[in-house]
């Protein structure tokens with residue numbers, strides 16, 4: 771499936787977020803390959819959520835969270851469950867919003883430009899299989915709207 775984000779980027783925020791959810795749904799329906807799907811989802815997240823410097827996935831291999839498809843600066847390859855924002859969201863099976871990464875104990879700095887972070891676990895039934903990670907160069911960038919979005923809710 772080919773999608774151009776150029777025009778979609780100009781939409782107002784709520785429409786951009788609704789569009790992102792529709793695109794994600796469509797990707798998940800039309801492509802079964804995990805790498806291909808997550809690679810496109812990374813591009814869509816980065817393209818349609820403003821003021822991000824990193825957007826991507828870490829996937830659990832049974833021992834560690836391993837870097838998956840992403841957009842942004844090169845990042846650490848592996849994160850242990852419980853470590854950093856990603857590892858904590860993974861074991862707690864809940865989204866974690868960090869307004870200022872400098873104050874988060876154990877935060878793993880991949881891109882020194884990152885100031886705030888939002889991580890959402892990927893749950894299949896009740897099992898966590900990885901996380902979605904968004905970083906922003908702005909302090910306190912993320913709000914309830916972005917939590918709803920990263921969790922796949924339409925916010926209404």
Ligand code: SME
Pocket residue numbers: 824845846849853854855856857876877878879880881884887903905
């Ligand atoms: N900051 C994350 C590590 C991943 S990068 O932000 C891409 C963490 O503390 O888990």
